[in-house]
């Protein structure tokens with residue numbers, strides 16, 4: 282009987298194509314919105330992921346996410362260094378400052394102070410300039426989007442100057458980093474410089490970056506640091522998750538994007554349900570006739586579900602594919618927030634299939650009850 | 661001559677009543693109706709619109725469960741069957757011809773004819789071969805691969821008749837098989853029904869309000885307001901039927 286179901290489906294090319302377009306659009310919408318949502322969540326962790334040398338972040342026990350700065354004591358660095366399994370540990374400053382520009386305007390910036398000796402935590406992906414130039418006096422590196430925020434026109438130029446906390450800062454490099462959640466320029470400098478770029482009361486140690494010795498499990502080392510120092514220690518990955526979790530649960534911004542995602546889901550679901558519900562309703566008399574001719578309910582259900590799964594699968598594949606292509610283009614041309622981890626694929630697929638099967642099964646209920654008027658009134 | 665005593669009626673309806681809806685909206689479609697239908701005959705069911713013809717047909721064919729009364733088809737009391745047992749019953753014993761043909765539009769003529777065999781679990785190739793054979797015997801062999809919308813009304817009804825007979829049902833029910841057709845074509849369809857469907861083993865029940873085909877009834881039951889008011893056996897000879905090859909026997 283499934284070949285009959287297949288013929289009913291593809292026999293009417295116009296309707297068939299229309300249905301696939303409908304489902305594709307729904308999958309595109311759901312996948313796209315979900316990816317934007319994940320992309321935005323991902324952006325909240327970009328400052329953590331940029332620090333590639335260190336795999337352990339040590340922080341004040343009350344810190345909940347990367348932008349949540351609560352001070353450590355300077356002695357904490359030495360205590361972390363003393364923990365068994367720690368290969369090395371360095372200071373890391375993170376904080377906000379205000380840049381005073383030539384024209385007297387102020388611009389809020391994010392300041393990162395990396396270890397003076399090792400430059401652990403400095404950016405890797407330089408567009409112009411060199412990381413080593415950070416060792417020069419007053420030197421800073423700025424991210425390209427931040428540079429453009431301050432100087433929208435012209436090529437990137439080294440040697441540009443602005444002031445932070447009444448101190449000169451000279452640009453010695455422009456780097457490319459993962460997009461952050463907040464749109465402020467990201468400034469890198471040495472730890473000692475960074476603490477001079479902020480007011481006295483904020484001259485504090487924000488994080489200790491550490492690395493586990495080869496062969497040591499970094500999670501285990503984190504546990505030891507927490508026990509011995511009474512601080513919070515997280516692996517890079519755990520800190521990413523912790524940050525996303527905090528943004529998700531404690532701020533309204535991701536919730537807003539979550540609502541957008543939900544809207545995408547609802548609109549997509551409505552399109553999918555409507556499309557297939559109509560199709561099955563239009564075929565009601567055909568199913569009614571098959572039922573009159575002695576087709577079992579279970580067989581009719583199988584036929585409908587088969588049609589639903591086929592349309593759902595093709596529509597899903599096209600829609601999610603388009604969504605991925607769209608994301609690739611959006612990400613590379615405009616660096617928009619867009620991330621498609623496997624849950625987006627699985628979730629979109631599950632949503633589309635669930636909706637399409639539900640709508641078809643609901644619409645075919647009338648056939649199962651076999652209303653004679655549905656059979657004898659003809660097509 | 662086929663025996664016509666009430667005891668060997670293929671269909672027996674006793675005190676059959678049916679109502680649709682409830683309360684204010686209740687419609688009494690059948691009001692305590694008795695009727696016997698015999699094998700070897702074409703029985704016409706006639707009456708004004710809304711008198712309950714389709715309702716009675718649906719009950720006899722095992723599509724609709726009567727509200728009250730007994731209906732026995734082939735010694736099976738239909739009101740005792742579960743839904744799935746009725747489905748099974750229809751699959752084995754009933755052939756259907758509809759006013760609007762009800763052919764599946766995406767299937768070819770021969771595929772439509774093969775449907776009852778496929779529903780019964782027959783292999784597709786076997787079912788299609790049987791369908792082709794039957795269509796050929798109805799002078800429709802040349803249209804076997806056409807889709808229904810490419811066929812005239814008369815041709816579609818021939819395909820539908822082939823579909824109704826392909827699994828050799830003992831009961832054939834036809835709801836207004838000629839009403840959508842012009843007089844000449846309607847006549848041809850009735851001739852065809854007479855020629856291939858009427859069989860000593862089979863009862864043929866045709867609902868119609870098309871007076872042009874009344875002459876084809878071996879017996880005619882007149883329905884009015886949910887009751888059989890009169891049953892007449894034909895007095896004259898059967899209309900002359902153009903000879904047509906009989907359906908190949910199983």
Ligand SMILES: Nc1ncnc2c1ncn2[C@@H]1O[C@H](COP(=O)(O)OP(=O)(O)OP(=O)(O)O)[C@@H](O)[C@H]1O
Pocket residue numbers: 654680681687688689707708709710711712713714715716869
């Ligand atoms: N599903 C239904 N729900 C409610 N009332 C119905 C339903 N089907 C039929 N009826 C009513 O039952 C009565 C008998 O209907 P039925 O279809 O059996 O008549 P009919 O003799 O076949 O009429 P026609 O010649 O117009 O086809 C009519 O009054 C009709 O309106």
Ligand SMILES: [Mg+2]
Pocket residue numbers: 713714715835
């Ligand atoms: Mg009717």
